[in-house]
Amino acid sequence: NSKGTNYWRNRVLKVAKEVSEINFAISDKDDFVHELNEFGIDFSKGDKPVVAGRDVDGNKYVMKSEFSIENLVAFAKDLIDGKLEPFIKSEAVPENNDGPVKVAVGKNFKELVSDSGRDALVEFYAPWCGHCQKLTPVWEELGEKLKDEEVDIVKIDATANDWPKSQFDVSGFPTIYWKPKDSSKKPVRYNGGRTLEDFIKYVSEQASSELKGWTERATPRRQRKSCKISE
Incomplete structure (x- = not known):
């Protein structure tokens, strides 16, 4: 509801004034389900906001603590200081990665x-x-x-x-x-x-090193033959 939205927006605006180095944005969770999934956040019902952020390199971060002005300030400052562990969307690391x-x-x-x-x-x-x-x-x-x-x-x-x-x-x-x-x-x-x-x-x-088996024309490199003479 609009009354509840304004309540949370006012708190975010208060933090935005205190931590001016970061751009803050507010959006409806219902309209950004895909974006939430990109941060590993499953959609959950409830009035309290969920908070996610990016740094200048595009790394993604999620505030794990419950929303409050104090927690949002701490999250924002840790984001600026590089103290947060980024969220990385990933499949499982292959157990065997020895293929070509x-x-x-x-x-x-x-x-x-x-x-x-x-x-x-x-x-x-x-x-x-x-x-x-x-x-x-x-x-x-x-x-x-x-x-x-x-x-x-x-x-x-x-x-x-x-x-x-x-x-x-x-x-x-x-x-x-x-x-x-x-x-x-x-x-x-x-x-x-x-x-x-x-x-x-x-x-x-x-390539930093010359390929052993191929020329720059994509033809197989001839292998040098050796001749061993035994007396």
């Missing part, structure tokens, strides 16, 4: 991609996307062809997991990024063709 294509989820993305210390080609896909389904066998073959190289071929279901959106801007599917081994270099969006040859050429050109 690594499976990233929200909870292992940093370890598997951002901080891996290896080059990586990452596909952000949606299970319902026809273009993604068409790419799947090519991506699997690419992983198989490059399994002995110092490069990881990775995929992540972008509909079921979070990732660092400030580094990887994804607005359609599939979206592919090259993540260099050197963490000081920014990820680069891939805009080339989607054949196996296209991908191998690109990886050969971008």
